[in-house]
Amino acid sequence: MGDIAPATMLAESLVKSLGCPAHSPLDRAAELKGLRSQTSPFEREALYALGRYAYSGAGDIWDIGCAGGGSSYCLAAGVADGEAAEKAGRVVCFDRFDGHAKKAFTSLAEEADDLAIFHRQTAPVAAIVKPVRLDLLKDLASFPAPRGVEIAHIDAAKSLALWKAIFAKLAANIIPGRTVWIWQDFNRARLPFQAYALPLLLEHGEIIGGAKDCTPFLRFREEIAPATVRKIAADAFTLEERIANVRATFAMLDRDFSELFARRETLSRDLAEASVAYCHLIAGDFDGAVRAYEAVGAAFRARKASRIYERELHGGEAERRRVLGE
Numbered sequence: 001m002g003d004i005a006p007a008t009m010l011a012e013s014l015v016k017s018l019g020c021p022a023h024s025p026l027d028r029a030a031e032l033k034g035l036r037s038q039t040s041p042f043e044r045e046a047l048y049a050l051g052r053y054a055y056s057g058a059g060d061i062w063d064i065g066c067a068g069g070g071s072s073y074c075l076a077a078g079v080a081d082g083e084a085a086e087k088a089g090r091v092v093c094f095d096r097f098d099g100h101a102k103k104a105f106t107s108l109a110e111e112a113d114d115l116a117i118f119h120r121q122t123a124p125v126a127a128i129v130k131p132v133r134l135d136l137l138k139d140l141a142s143f144p145a146p147r148g149v150e151i152a153h154i155d156a157a158k159s160l161a162l163w164k165a166i167f168a169k170l171a172a173n174i175i176p177g178r179t180v181w182i183w184q185d186f187n188r189a190r191l192p193f194q195a196y197a198l199p200l201l202l203e204h205g206e207i208i209g210g211a212k213d214c215t216p217f218l219r220f221r222e223e224i225a226p227a228t229v230r231k232i233a234a235d236a237f238t239l240e241e242r243i244a245n246v247r248a249t250f251a252m253l254d255r256d257f258s259e260l261f262a263r264r265e266t267l268s269r270d271l272a273e274a275s276v277a278y279c280h281l282i283a284g285d286f287d288g289a290v291r292a293y294e295a296v297g298a299a300f301r302a303r304k305a306s307r308i309y310e311r312e313l314h315g316g317e318a319e320r321r322r323v324l325g326e
Contacts, residue, residue, distance in 0.1 A: 009045035011259045014209030014217065020053040028077060035121060036105040037070025039155075043184065044074045046211035050151060050180065051078025051091075059089060059148035059175050064136070064166055065156025066093035068101035068108065069118035069129070071184075075153065076125035089147050090130045093118070094140070094156070097133045136162055137325075140169050148175040154194075155184040159325025160235060160282065163193050168233040171224050179220045180208070187214035187267070189274030189309055190323060196245035196279065197232045204228075207257060214260050214267065216253065242279040247272050270300035277313055281320050289313045 009029075015022045024032065024045055032044040039047070051074065055061065061079070063072045072093045079091065097114035111117045115131060122129045134140065136156055152170050157163035170181065183198075185191050198218070205220040231237070237245070250272035253260060261267045273296045280288035293301075293313050300306060312319040 009042055009212075010049055011042075011046070011209045011212055011257070013207075013257055013259065014046060014049065014211075017208035017219075018049060018053040020049055024048060025081075028081070031077065032074055035070040035073060036068055036108055036117075037074075038067060039071050039074075039184070040211070040213045042212040043215050044070070046215065046217070047071055047074035047153065047182070048078040050182070050217065051075040052082040053078070054180060055079055055082060055084050055151060056178060057084035057086075057089065057150075058178050059150035059173075060145065061089070061091040061151040061153075062149050062170075063091060063093045063153045063155070065154075065158075065184075066095045066118065066131070067155075068105050068114070069093065069121040069131075071153055071155065072118070072129050072131075073122050073125060075151065076122065076128040079128055080125055089150075091125075091128055093122075093129055093131045094134060094136065094143075095131070096135060097131070137165050140165055143169070145169075145173045148179070149173040150175055150178050151180050151182070153182045153184060157185060157191060157194065159323060160193050161325030163191070164233055164235060167197070168229070171229045171233070174220050174223050176220060176222045181218045181220075183210075183216050183218065186216055187271060189271055189306075190278050190312060192242065192246050192275035192278045192282070193235065195249045195272075195275055196237060196242045198249045199245045200228050200232060207253070209257065210260050212260060214253070214271070216257065216260065239279060239283040239285065242282070243276050246275045246279060250275070267300070270297045274300065274306070274309055277309070278323065281313060281323060284317075284320060286316050286320075 010022050033041055061075050066072045072091055076091045101114040101117045108117045118131050157166050183194055204222050204224050205218050208217050208219045210216040250268050254268035277289045277292035280292055290313055
């Protein structure tokens with residue numbers, strides 16, 4: 001197993017749910033830290049732990065929006081070190097591989113293309129990972145999943161259209177008692193659809209912890225009810241439902257999983273209200289979107305990561321269409 005990393009990276013709730021150590025082996029911790037990835041060090045350690053301690057081999061692992069393969073490596077390294085390694089399926093890694101990684105990871109720009117970057121970063125676990133180049137909107141629905149999807153890292157739901165496509169596919173491939181969804185973009189207020197869908201999904205599962213950057217992990221105890229699948233896949237929510245569900249979601253996370261917000265004291269409240277602003281934007285209520293965002297704390301609004309919100313919420317129909325993915 002090797003020496004243990006001295007710093008606690010995993011959330012206590014996840015450690016309790018998985019029954020795993022709070023630390024990664026030193027050699028693995030160094031590898032995870034050194035990866036070129038747009039996931040945080042907290043997320044990388046949590047992905048490794050999930051692959052190692054939660055994965056049973058009953059289904060496949062899907063890394064949806066893998067980019068340069070950093071998250072794929074974390075999941076696959078956990079599988080390689082875990083008890084299910086011999087009966088494991090593949091870590092299936094979806095992306096368009098269309099140049100994003102070459103722009104994002106300039107230290108790897110000498111590689112020929114995004115797929116070459118992926119292969120370089122995942123070389124030690126090449127036998128486990130399977131990169132798949134596809135357009136999620138057009139091709140994910142027909143992609144085969146005969147074993148079901150046991151772990152899904154959702155990192156490509158960057159618009160409502162993408163979220164609906166990803167959700168519909170994953171909802172049809174749940175393994176009761178096993179499937180875990182990783183909500184990688186939960187700390188992006190511009191993507192509130194995941195937050196307002198969560199209360200409905202919690203009727204069929206529970207949060208088992210997550211990573212300390214507001215990345216919840218949801219484990220399903222049963223399949224999602226057909227009516228719920230239809231509602232979420234069609235985004236058939238009223239504005240009032242969206243707002244109420246967003247606030248309920250972040251209140252629940254702040255109450256029961258406050259460690260996921262440990263790095264910023266007011267993140268949960270401000271993130272909820274910024275997400276409410278985007279609920280208005282999605283509904284076409286542009287004035288309401290601007291007013292709602294004015295209620296968000298000044299410190300949150302001043303962050304570099306929040307600059308896009310100010311621009312989009314004042315951008316009217318053009319920005320609304322971009323958030324929707326139209």
